[in-house]
Amino acid sequence: MDAVRIYGGNRLCGQTTIQGSKNASLPILAATLLIEGTCEIENCPDISDVYHMQRLLTSLGCSVEREGMLVRVNTEGLSECDMPSDSVGVMRSSIMLLGALLARAGSVCMEYPGGCVIGARPIGLHLQSLRRMGVVIEEQPQGFCAEVTRLKGAVFRLPFVSVGVTENLLLAAVLAEGVTVIEPAAREPEIQALCDFLNLAGARIEGRGSDRLVIHGVEKLRPVRFRVPADRIVAGTYLCACMCTGGSVFLQDAPVQDMESVLEHARRMGASIDCAEDGILVNGRAHAGRICVLRTGCYPEFPTDLQSPFMVAMALSGCRGQIEETVFENRFRIVPELAKMGADICIQGNTAYIDGCRRLRGAIVHAQELRGGAALVTAALAAEGTSIVTNRHYIDRGYEDLVLRLRELGAAIELA
Ligand code: EPZ
Numbered sequence: 066m067d068a069v070r071i072y073g074g075n076r077l078c079g080q081t082t083i084q085g086s087k088n089a090s091l092p093i094l095a096a097t098l099l100i101e102g103t104c105e106i107e108n109c110p111d112i113s114d115v116y117h118m119q120r121l122l123t124s125l126g127c128s129v130e131r132e133g134m135l136v137r138v139n140t141e142g143l144s145e146c147d148m149p150s151d152s153v154g155v156m157r158s159s160i161m162l163l164g165a166l167l168a169r170a171g172s173v174c175m176e177y178p179g180g181c182v183i184g185a186r187p188i189g190l191h192l193q194s195l196r197r198m199g200v201v202i203e204e205q206p207q208g209f210c211a212e213v214t215r216l217k218g219a220v221f222r223l224p225f226v227s228v229g230v231t232e233n234l235l236l237a238a239v240l241a242e243g244v245t246v247i248e249p250a251a252r253e254p255e256i257q258a259l260c261d262f263l264n265l266a267g268a269r270i271e272g273r274g275s276d277r278l279v280i281h282g283v284e285k286l287r288p289v290r291f292r293v294p295a296d297r298i299v300a301g302t303y304l305c306a307c308m309c310t311g312g313s314v315f316l317q318d319a320p321v322q323d324m325e326s327v328l329e330h331a332r333r334m335g336a337s338i339d340c341a342e343d344g345i346l347v348n349g350r351a352h353a354g355r356i357c358v359l360r361t362g363c364y365p366e367f368p369t370d371l372q373s374p375f376m377v378a379m380a381l382s383g384c385r386g387q388i389e390e391t392v393f394e395n396r397f398r399i400v401p402e403l404a405k406m407g408a409d410i411c412i413q414g415n416t417a418y419i420d421g422c423r424r425l426r427g428a429i430v431h432a433q434e435l436r437g438g439a440a441l442v443t444a445a446l447a448a449e450g451t452s453i454v455t456n457r458h459y460i461d462r463g464y465e466d467l468v469l470r471l472r473e474l475g476a477a478i479e480l481a
Contacts, residue, residue: 066455066481067455067456067457067458068454068455068456068480068481069442069445069453069454069457069460069468069480069481070451070453070478070479070481071427071445071448071451071452071476071477071478072427072450072451072477072478073425073427073445073446073447073448073450073452074447074477075310075476075477076311076313076475077306077307077310077312077313077314077474077476078312078313078474078475079315079473079474079475080314080315080316081303081314081315081316081317081470081473081474083296083299083300083303083316083317083318083319084108084110084112084295084299084464085107085108085109085110085134085293085294085295086110086254086255086258086293086294086295086296086297086298086299087110087112087114087296087298087299087462087463088253088255088296088298089254089255089259089293089294089296090106090115090118091114091115091118091158091161092161092232092255093106093258093259093262093291093293094106094118094119094122094136094138095161095162095164095165095232096165096236096259096262096266097122097127097138097140098125098127098140098143098162098165098166099165099168099169099236099239099240099263099266099286100140100266100286100288101140101285101288102139102141102287102288103138103139104138104140104288104289104291105136105137105290105291106135106136106138106290106293107135107290107292107293108134108294108295109131109134109293110134110293110296110465111131111134111465111466112461112462112463112464112465113458113461113462114158114462118158119136121148122138122140124145124148124149125143125144125145125166126143126144126145127139127142127143128142143169143170146174147173147175148173148174148175148176150176150208153176157178157186159175159178160178160191160233161229161232161233161236163175163191163211163233163237164195164233164237165237167195167211167213167216167237168236168237168240168241169240171212172211172212172213173210173211174208174209174210174211175209177208177209181434182395182398182434183393183394183398183434184393184394184395184396185394186393190223190224190225191229191233192204192211194221194223194233194234195211195213195234197219198213198218198219198245199213199215199216200212200213200216200237201213215241216237216241216242216282217242217243218238218242218243218282219245219246220246221245221246221247221248222248223249226249226251226276226363227251228251228255231247231256232251234247235247235256235259235260235263235270235278238280238282239269239280240282240283240284240286241280241282242282243282244279244281244282245278245279245280245282246277246278247277247278248276248277248278249277250272250275250276250277250278251276251363251364252274252276252363253364254294254320254323254364257273257274258294260273260274261273261291262289263286265289265291266287266288266289267285267286267287268283269281269283294320294323295318295319295320296320297319297320297324297327298370298371298436298463299464299465300316300319300320300345301324301368301371301374302371302436302440302443302464303316303347304316304319304331304345304347305371305375305377305378305440306374306442306443306471307347307348308331308336308349308378308381308382309377309378309443309444309447310446310447310476311349311447312347312349313347313348313349314346314474315344315345315346315347316344316345316346316347317343318343318344319344321340321345325365326365326368327367327371328340330357330359330367330375331347331378333357334355334357334378334379334382335349336348336349337349356384356385357379357382357384357387357421358386358387359372359375359379359388359389360388360389360391361388361389361390361391362392363392369390369391369396370436372388372390372396372436373396373436373437373439373440374436374439374440374443375388376388376397376399376400376403376410376417376440377399377403377441378443379419380403380408380409380419380420380421380423380425380444381421381425382421383422384419385419385420385421385422386418386419386421387416387417387418387419388417390417397417398433398434398437399433399437399440399441400412402430402433402437402441403425403430403444405428405430406425406426406428406430406444406445406452407423407424407425407426408425409422409423425444425447425449426448426449427445427448427449427450428448428452429455430452430453430454430455431455431456432454432455432456432457432459432460433459435463436463437459438454438456438457438460439463439464439467441454442460442467442471446471446476446478468480
């Protein structure tokens with residue numbers, strides 16, 4: 066079955082190494098299309114979203130090989146510009162290939178990447194921005210074809226912050242004619258890693274980590290070897306699992322510098338957090354009676370991708386909690402599933418109110434998307450009795466060997 070079975074109640078104890086970042090790996094793999102030759106990407110997580118991105122690059126004529134956590138991409142054979150619809154359907158992140166393919170090959174045809182349960186996730190701002198760089202885009206009912214002779218730099222005053230649009234414009238701008246300004250640019254650590262990769266390859270990007278990026282177009286980029294940073298969202302998920310079970314876990318390689326808001330909220334909920342050079346030691350359950358108010362937002366505010374795991378930690382921690390979700394319009398999908406386990410959460414608009422004074426009981430629950438699925442697993446780890454979390458494939462999109470790693474930390478968990 067595509068599920069996990071969990072016997073709740075074990076405290077998580079020990080140490081686990083945090084995998085490379087999914088949301089840094091995907092745009093960096095897309096960026097290899099800008100470079101003729103072979104790039105070597107280290108610490109590339111072995112998860113299904115990365116597998117689908119590798120397949121997409123192969124379908125475009127690149128040769129892609131994985132050796133442990135190293136992925137080699139040779140783009141000399143790049144010959145296709147039409148992305149296979151089955152991959153686009155599975156991989157929303159295929160939209161990231163748009164800017165890179167236009168910069169390298171000058172044309173792309175692809176289906177519209179679907180939305181998902183957390184929101185409609187339209188791509189209008191992507192297309193509108195690329196048109197301003199000289200791209201001619203012909204839209205059809207199912208998808209679009211885009212063409213450009215030479216991308217031209219432009220000054221962008223974006224109507225809102227978008228991680229994906231910032232990434233696409235970066236990939237389109239590094240080889241474009243002239244200067245491009247992106248403001249407000251997304252500041253996420255994954256964007257900073259993409260800037261580091263591109264600058265190492267010879268791009269000229271200024272303003273890394275700020276909300277204003279200035280890109281001076283260059284003629285060519287050179288092949289590089291680059292290490293993907295650790296995944297702050299995966300680290301935050303394990304931190305929640307430790308808080309939920311009242312355990313003690315060392316998160317080896319956790320990117321402390323990228324987790325300030327997450328660690329601050331965990332401390333406010335009563336967990337003890339000790340940061341070291343090479344990771345984070347998390348101790349104990351949050352203390353009852355604390356009031357926790359959380360609002361998601363663009364980096365460095367609290368990350369929307371950890372909203373569901375923290376909701377579970379609040380529901381289990383004796384905190385009366387309140388979560389305001391400001392990024393996606395439908396990201397409370399786990400609430401009905403948590404209610405099956407006895408949680409008391411009510412939603413008003415984009416705010417969830419959590420009464421954390423309840424024990425949770427095991428139940429059969431259904432993952433509906435990546436981060437919600439991981440959150441249901443953390444709830445089951447602490448619930449009384451047995452739980453089954455179905456649709457494990459959602460979780461496999463972003464978490465490497467979750468069952469094995471949790472079992473190594475003492476969880477009673479198995480594939481079902
Ligand atoms: C990236 O998605 C991440 N995905 C998401 O992580 C993350 O939640 C999100 O950024 C916000 O941090 C990857 O990096 C692969 P956005 P992205 O463009 O780029 C709206 C995970 O679990 N919007 O910053 O799609 C959009 O609908 C995933 O790992 C438009 O309206 O996010 C959303 O409401 C989930 N029109 C808001 O902007 C557009 O043209 C922010 O989205 C583009 C976006």
